[in-house]
Amino acid sequence: MSVPMPTSPSSTLQSGESHLHPFLTTRSSLNLRRRLVNALVVLSTTLAALFAAGLLIYLLYYVLSQGLRYIDLDFFTQLPTPNGEPGGGMGEAFQGSLILIALASLMGVPLGLFTGIYLAEFGRGPFAQGVRFLVDVLNGIPTIIFGLLAWVLIVIPMQTFSGLAGGFALGMIMIPIVTRTSEDVLRLVPRELREASLALGATEARTILQVVLPAARNGIITGVVLAMARVAGETAPLLMTAFGTTFWNTDVTQPMDALPLRIFQFTLSPYQQQVNQAYAGAFVLIVLILLASLAVRLATGGFKQR
Amino acid sequence: MDQATVEQTNRSVLRPMGMSLSIEQLNAWYGRKQALFDINLTVPPLSVTALIGPSGCGKSTLVRCLNRLHETIPGARVEGRVIANGLDIYGRGIRPMNVRRHIGMVFQQPNPLPTRSIFENVAIGPRLNLGLRGSRLKELVERSLQQAALWEEVKDRLHSPAISLSGGQQQRLCIARALALEPEVLLMDEPCSALDPISTLQVEELITYLKRQYTIVVVTHNMQQAARIADRTAFFLQGHLVEEGETQQLFTHPRKKETEDYISGRFG
Amino acid sequence: MSQERVSLSKARQQWVGWQRMLRVQRPGDLFFRGITLLFVLIVLGLVAGTAWILISNSLPTIRRFGFSFLTNKAFDPVHDVYGVLPAIFGTLMTSAFALIFAVPLGLGASIFLVDFCPRPLRLILAFLIDLLAAIPSVIYGLWGFLVLAPWLHNAGEPWLQQHLGFLPLFTGQPEGVGYLGAGIVLTMMILPLIISVSREVMLVTPIAQREALLALGATRWEVIRHAVLPFARVGILGGVILALGRALGETMAVTMIIGNQANEPSLSLFTPGYTLASVIANQFGEATPGLFLSAIIEAGLILFIITLITNILARWLIASLQRQAQGSRGGRP
Secondary structure, rough: OOOOOOOOOOOOOOOOOOOHHHHHHOHHHHHHHHHHHHHHHHHHHHHHHHHHHHHHHHHHHHHHHHOOOOHHHHHHOOOOOHHHOOOOOOHHHHHHHHHHOOOOOOOOHHHHHHHHHHHHHOHHHHHHHHHHHHHHOOOOOOOOHHHHHHHHHHHHOOOOOOHHHHHHHHHHHHHHHHHHOOOOOOOOOHEEEEEEEHHOOOOHHHHHHHHEEEEEOOHHHHHHHHHHHHHOOOOOOOOOOOEEOOOOOOOOOOOOOOHHHHHHHHHHHOHHHHHHHHHHHHHHHHHHHHHHHHHHHHOOOOOOOO | OHHHHHHHHHHHHHHHOOEEEEEEEEEEOOOOEEEEEEEEEEEOOOOEEEEEEEOOOOOOOOOHHHHHOHOOOEEEEEEEEEEEEEEEEEOOOHHHHHHHHHEEOOOOOOOOOOOOOOHHHHHHHHHHHHHHOOHHHHHHHHHHHHOOOOOHHHHHOOOOEHHOHHHHHHHHHHHHHHOOOOOEEEEEEEEOOOHHHHHHHHHHHHHHHHHOOOOEEEEEOOOOHHHHHEEEEEEEEEEEEEEEEEEEEEEEEOOOOHHHHHHHOOOO | OOOHHHHHHHHHHHHHHHHHHHHOOOOHHHHHHHHHHHHHHHHHHHHHHHHHHHHHHHHHHHHHHHOOOHOOOEOOOOOEOOOOOOHHHOOOOOOOOHHHHHHHHHHHHHHOEEEEEEEEHHHHHHHHHHHHHHHHHHHHHHHHHHHHHHHHHHHHHHHHHHOOOOHHHHHOOOOOOOEEEHHHHHHHHHHHHHHHHHHHHHHOOOOHHHHHHHOEEEEEEEEEHHHHHHHHHHHHHHHHHOOOOOOOHOHHHHHHOOOOOOOOOOOOOOOOOOOHHHHHHHHHHHHOOOOOHHHHHHHHHHHHHHHHHHHHHHHHHHHHHHHHHHHHHHHOO
């Protein structure tokens, strides 16, 4: 009989017991194959994770280490030097980005927040489902489409690129992010809180504005920060709207610079000095995104679980 | 010689006497919190042993130690021995997956695989462990479903999804799934607590019937249930085994004050 | 179970009660509700307006070229002849490349993160992956243009040609910029997205499902294969389609490395090409009113329609799978 006889761990196997103890019959070809498959999966998923993480960490490390070398105070306060002469910075890009994000927030935050309130508080029936669907569609549209939209709607009629058009395009991107996060956090506000307020005779509007919204404040702020961080890195919709400039500008009807736009243009520059500044800009952008996601994690307690 | 034949040879050797478990100096932890303290308990073969006690007393942890499931929880660990027919399941060279396939388990909440059919739910164990397929697999599935007293109710819809069954049927399906591996021991962690009274009765009858072939350890918070089905009963309190003995004797003449308080309903 | 049912119906009664309270309306409430509805209508108007602007401004080229816009290879302002076949081909080619590599890699990495990774490392890696998913595309483009393209030109593509040159994929002149570079950058961009989404859905697999398999003597892989993946597959599919949408519409990273030439569609990965998004990004600067401008906007319209279909498909798929799961659960007597 060719029963595979296990080598018995003699200390645990007491005398007089059958050699065919069920816990010891592992050496069949089937069990060997199962263990082999399991080991192969562990190995290959580990390799996949190491490869993916290694590749991405390398990219992050490379850009950060290159960028750090070219950062100084001038980088934040000076204008770019012409023709790649030494020195200078991209101060106008920081200024422009701030203005553009403010413009985008002026448009995206109220629209997104009120749509979120509508969906969370009154959003029942097919109409609300349709709105939810369209908001998700809006989130999936490539951002350059909003650039095209602002280009046709604002740039071409005004016959100039402008910060206004850039802010409009970025605002369109913010709307679905703010809507979805605020709907989600408003739904998390306990029903008892609303009932208590209504039972005390407060109107529905007061309940929402003075009880529900304050209770959801942190979540809403988190959503807005996420949306701002997202548009802070957007380049494509600014190409044909804000366009970029290498001078200080606070006039929103004129072309305006932005950090990602400046990184893009300097990356393609023939001058090494500008390429270096592109790395420095990338460094700042990555750090900003890192800070925003850290802040969001801390605010939502995301480190506790998992 | 294939795996299935080996298993059957084993069965013919072991089945007549069944499997006994003897738990020796067992301690278990969740992280830093100790859940079981120096448990010593013998489970005789082909009988029903009930573990009772207030919630959080460690009775569920103990059954999860008996098929090495406790250690799969992150941070959890076990010390001590569980001797099954002379072999320590925590001994060197023993693979947990081999222990688990011979010591079957039924959980508190019925947990059929939701995306699989009734047939697939029962077939998955032998398919994975024995490589069975075709008519032998079909026979085994039918036999297991019959043993679990579910065959008549599902024989015409073996290929509909398992979650189309009622809660009681789902639990019997989970019992059939465990039986399909022809285990030596069946562990049941409060198998009736999620069921309605009629399903509970069905499962209890099933347990009484199954003990002719299997060694059964059942956790329950329901003392009447323990009295109805168990040959022996062990009472746990705060991670300690307080008292253990013949069911009849434990309920009528408890030796310890705590046991008496508990079964007379003074706490828990 | 019966207890559960009682508390459920109680909750439902409370909910109905709360809805009824809401129906008692006062003028201020009506006004507030009207305001929120107004904002909703503005958002709807903006979505509809986007579609309308794209369509109405594409009309000149639609009238002039009809379907030949999709099959015409030239995008030629000099002769006023426009077509986007190379761009559609490039969009599909680079996105397919990215999915082929990112899906298995990402799925493998997320299985590792959920099931095999030591705990302390898991937190760090998970945070890193989420961070990488948020890195702007211009950063990936910068790395692609300054590091990847020169390396492909000097080392990567010549090596591929030497060793795998018998495949049509690796023929032609190594140029550094082209489908290969764009595909690699896109792979790296959607990788964190796929890992992040599939990790999240795998994490919420009920422990009871895992333990059901464990108690049957399953190996770790068998637990994943029979408990985790069946549970998570809908979410994973959703994540993959989300990533596809991102790859199809990605502009900056691709524009910086694809080479931006309207070449004949070719299987060779070394060919510089176009995608719909990079056509827009490259051509708008010179656009003159008339057919040229309209051609750029029609490229945008096509991109809009493709991503719209992708999105709707994903939602429909997920919704129908969810319905299926709920339907069978609802069949419980």
